[in-house]
Amino acid sequence: MSIMIREYFGYDKFDVEYNYTDTKNFQEGLATEDPISPNSLMVDIEGIHVGATRNFTRYMESALKSSEKSWTRPYEKPLIMHHNEKDGKIIGRIKAVHYTDIKTRSGTGALVFTANVPDKDGMEQIEDGRLQTTSIGIIGHDVRCSICGHNIAEAGPCEHERGQIYGNEVCYWDIYEMEGKELSYVIVPSDVYAKNIRIYKPTTQKTQITENLQIHKGVSTVNLTEAEVKQLQDDKQSLETQLQEAQDELKTTKDELKAAQEEVQTLKDAKPDESEVELKHQEEKQELEDKLKEAQDSLKAAQDKLKDIEGELKQEKSLRESLESKSIEQNSATKQALVENYSMLRKLAGKPEMAVEKIQERTQDSLIDAIRDLKEELGDSINVATIKPVTNPTITESTEPTVKKDKKASNIDLEEGLESLFSGIAGKFSNK
Numbered sequence: 001m002s003i004m005i006r007e008y009f010g011y012d013k014f015d016v017e018y019n020y021t022d023t024k025n026f027q028e029g030l031a032t033e034d035p036i037s038p039n040s041l042m043v044d045i046e047g048i049h050v051g052a053t054r055n056f057t058r059y060m061e062s063a064l065k066s067s068e069k070s071w072t073r074p075y076e077k078p079l080i081m082h083h084n085e086k087d088g089k090i091i092g093r094i095k096a097v098h099y100t101d102i103k104t105r106s107g108t109g110a111l112v113f114t115a116n117v118p119d120k121d122g123m124e125q126i127e128d129g130r131l132q133t134t135s136i137g138i139i140g141h142d143v144r145c146s147i148c149g150h151n152i153a154e155a156g157p158c159e160h161e162r163g164q165i166y167g168n169e170v171c172y173w174d175i176y177e178m179e180g181k182e183l184s185y186v187i188v189p190s191d192v193y194a195k196n197i198r199i200y201k202p203t204t205q206k207t208q209i210t211e212n213l214q215i216h217k218g219v220s221t222v223n224l225t226e227a228e229v230k231q232l233q234d235d236k237q238s239l240e241t242q243l244q245e246a247q248d249e250l251k252t253t254k255d256e257l258k259a260a261q262e263e264v265q266t267l268k269d270a271k272p273d274e275s276e277v278e279l280k281h282q283e284e285k286q287e288l289e290d291k292l293k294e295a296q297d298s299l300k301a302a303q304d305k306l307k308d309i310e311g312e313l314k315q316e317k318s319l320r321e322s323l324e325s326k327s328i329e330q331n332s333a334t335k336q337a338l339v340e341n342y343s344m345l346r347k348l349a350g351k352p353e354m355a356v357e358k359i360q361e362r363t364q365d366s367l368i369d370a371i372r373d374l375k376e377e378l379g380d381s382i383n384v385a386t387i388k389p390v391t392n393p394t395i396t397e398s399t400e401p402t403v404k405k406d407k408k409a410s411n412i413d414l415e416e417g418l419e420s421l422f423s424g425i426a427g428k429f430s431n432k
């Protein structure tokens with residue numbers, strides 16, 4: 001099964017015949033050639049290009065190439081007007097077709113048709129520009145829906161409509177394989193690039209066509225003047241020179257590269273130790289770096305430890321200072337007790353009263369001596385118990401309750417700290 005498509009613009013005019021029963025008929029073989037009249041007109045037409053058309057058909061390169069022979073075999077396909085192939089007149093025949101992607105109007109691959117137009121009206125309209133844009137009529141053998149991949153040529157239409165949008169995708173009919181049926185002049189072509197590119201008089205018929213084909217295949221499809229041909233030949237010469245220079249340069253570069261590689265190899269072969277030394281050096285360096293890292297870690301740990309120790313020392317120092325100040329305080333309390341005892345014993349002994357400030361001026365040892373003297377003087381008449389209430393806790397043996405009693409709020413933490421952390425010292429202190 002096949003499908004017939006006529007590519008002129010407009011939905012109502014886009015002509016599709018499903019179940020087209022023509023079999024592929026562009027087998028190899030002699031083409032039936034119509035004669036070329038010396039009074040006819042030759043026209044080259046870029047008839048169809050690779051890519052999308054305004055009809056939402058997309059021609060693949062494979063489609064264009066696959067159809068190349070079909071335009072002239074087994075017979076030369078007609079050049080008509082407005083796709084009217086049934087009752088319209090044929091104004092010419094396609095004499096040759098070739099695929100090119102060099103300097104095409106679309107910038108993509110194209111089929112270039114070389115047609116001969118013997119029809120007077122046709123010739124006139126082509127020459128005056130009325131017949132200018134063209135459109136192809138083809139039989140599609142492989143036409144697929146771009147949305148679902150359904151082969152429309154083989155199985156008929158799918159649920160998708162050409163030109164409609166599904167999701168973010170436009171539905172195209174992608175043509176992969178086709179056969180030429182006719183080429184037609186149309187007012188509005190579907191392929192916007194499809195038009196005449198060269199109009200000329202046939203001169204020596206076949207040779208002319210052959211020459212034209214040579215130009216098409218080699219350079220471009222424009223009408224060339226002798227000067228242009230000369231220019232192209234010069235350009236070609238220039239390009240060839242440039243190519244040669246580039247190739248020479250490439251060769252030089254390659255040689256240099258090879259030499260450099262050889263030198264590297266030679267160096268490697270000559271001094272195999274150097275790389276080993278380097279490697280060893282690197283290993284040693286790595287080892288040293290590892291050691292350094294290790295040492296730095298140790299240092300850091302030591303510093304942290306030192307900091308901790310310093311903190312502990314500081315705490316201990318402050319505790320010691322507190323201890324010392326407490327000791328001074330206790331000493332002062334001892335002295336105060338001695339002062340009071342001395343003062344009381346002097347009263348008991350009937351001695352004249354002394355100013356407290358005066359007694360305080362004396363040293364502890366001096367006070368202790370003075371108290372001992374007074375006690376001896378007073379003899380057994382004095383009960384030691386009487387002086388107990390003012391006995392310095394540091395001197396007495398019964399420390400526990402007295403210490404508690406003497407506690408000041410500011411000393412509580414310190415004493416507890418002493419008991420827990422420096423129990424030895426604290427014990428010694430409290431036992432003093």
Ligand SMILES: [Zn+2]
Pocket residue numbers: 145146147148149150158159160
């Ligand atoms: Zn589909």
